[in-house]
Amino acid sequence: MARTVTTTRKSVNTALAWAIGLLIFFPILWTVLTSFKTEAQAVSDPPVWLFFDWTLDNYRTVLDRSDYARFLWNSIFIAGGSTVLGLLIAVPAAWSMAFVPSHRTKDILLWMLSTKMLPAVGVIYPIYLIFIKMGLLDTRTGLVVILMLINLPIIIWMLYTYFKEIPGEILEAARMDGAGLRNEITYVLLPMALPGIASTALLNLILAWNEAFWTLNLTAANAAPLTAFIASYSSPEGLFYAKLSAASTMAIAPILILGWFSQKQLVRGLTFGAVK
């Protein structure tokens, strides 16, 4: 009897999980479907679902009008660069906070997180003026730095949480065996925290890929990533929904595919240390 109840409950849970999953995925699915419609079909009432004349015209138009490869390369460079740079700074920072904390460590962690509480628009003008002075406007380097700084608190917090799960005795043993600080981090800490580091890197990559405030405000013709590519197809005067959907699909496809293939790693990393 108990077994039957468990099976029913499992089925309900599974159905519920699928329903929630589909609900979350629906906007993306609708965007992809719309990208294959004509502009008239995209706004038709009642909406058309699957049975319409599928067309690739929107993709052709978008590829003709925009240099997709350049936007894609900028996104890869900016998201990848900010992730690598962020990890290089965050790993030593999280190590020190996790294994050699001071009585102010908690305060520092909270202070770092508090920088995320200020709306980005509140500092746009100082940052913009600094970028002008330093010649960083519309450069990939400038965006790598700013996105790294924005996501750094999250990376440090995540790594700190993962590192705290690793017994300090193991690092002590390595030190007793003569390992220096660099070897201790490189050969002992990093291999053990690899799932956590990988999921942190992936999350940072997604955040940087999707970041649309700074990437739109600090770029023009040279360093604009895929967020600017999408924005160029939005229009308050004229119907461009199908083309906008095609541009959106092309912009999210790379990160969606990456997320799909690394979902196991991502889930493992995100739940790392959740249950003791």
Add this chain to the structure above:
Amino acid sequence: MSIKTSLGLASALAIAAASASFAQSPSGTVTIATVNNGDMIRMQGLTADFNAKYPDITLEWVTLEENVLRQRVTQDVATNGGQFDVMTIGTYEVPIWGANGWLVSLDDLPAEWNADDLLPAIRDGLTVDGSLYAAPFYGESSMVMYRTDLMEAAGLDMPDAPTWDFIREAAAAMTEGDVYGICLRGKAGWGENMAFLTAMSNSFGARWFDMDWNAQFDSPEWAETLTFYNDLMTNYGPPGAATNGFNENLTLFQQGRCGMWIDATVAASFVTNPNDSTVADSVGFALAPDNGLGRRGNWLWAWSLAVPAGSQSTEAAKAFIAWATSSDYTALVAENEGWANVPPGTRTSLYENADYLAAAPFAEMTLQSINSADPTSPSIQDVPYTGVQFVAIPEFAGIATEVGQEFANMLAGQQTVEQALANAQALTTDAMEAAGY
């Protein structure tokens, strides 16, 4: 003169001539910030013609959504960032930016560009202290677009210049089932519902400010304007109108759900395009309504190209602007895309062109609408500002967006007309006092 001297003189002259030629042929990279709409996209597609004429100039396009573009170019021009050499801006920005010294004067564009051919209302809107600071790429006003078949079925005949009372009568007669008699902007924003309502208020004799910059939302004219609008939309408008902007109403009209739509003249080519519109063959046009007070409820806008003061490629930018806003460019578009697709509303010569008049049935009404708008005297009452559907002061965008939210809340049924006007009066008064008026 010896042969040696003659040769030396000839060489010097040749070098001078070459230098002069070099100076006349601008070069460099021109970065253009523009919006995503049909006319701008068409221009990008035709730049091969510009490249052939100016092989030493490279064009870089930055296309952005209108609100993002406005934010980007404003912060760039205000901080002298120099990221853009040509900016697409409207009749709201030009008077303010020109007066601030943020734009380069375009008075020295070549004579063949023919500034005198520009429509007077459009030219006035882009001129500050006698200097032209932006060249109009396309201009628009607003007018009534209506379903001729529904009008006929209702037994009514739309006059060329209707009154608001007729619009209400027609809306009532055409509303049936899922067809709504009238579709108007309701979405909050200074360029959304407030563009429409400010222009509409002009025809009711209202104004934003008196000559001492006191807010006027407590006036009977504004009460009449808003009451009429609210009743019209509540009784004969589509549900959820408080979130409808240009695109939402365009969709409704193209699907045959609106009897009348009062909006930008540029929409005329969309609703008569049989590829997108199910009612393309039964659309008529009329001037924006009035109340017999001497002002119609139509606005005036021109997407224009300007050179920011921080540009490092001023001459090349001017060369591009002269090309993109010339009569030759209009002819180029007509040759490649047909006369119906040329950018409208900027030049008198276009409205004297028989080919254009034949291809664009809405041309005459567009011209009349543009010509009837007077940005220097938008209301029958005296006002201290210019602008038909806006007030050309830097504070307006922020204030009008907040006022627009109050009016959208009213349309959504969350507050009464009186409450919306009282809130608008209070917030406008506070904002103007804080700004030092």
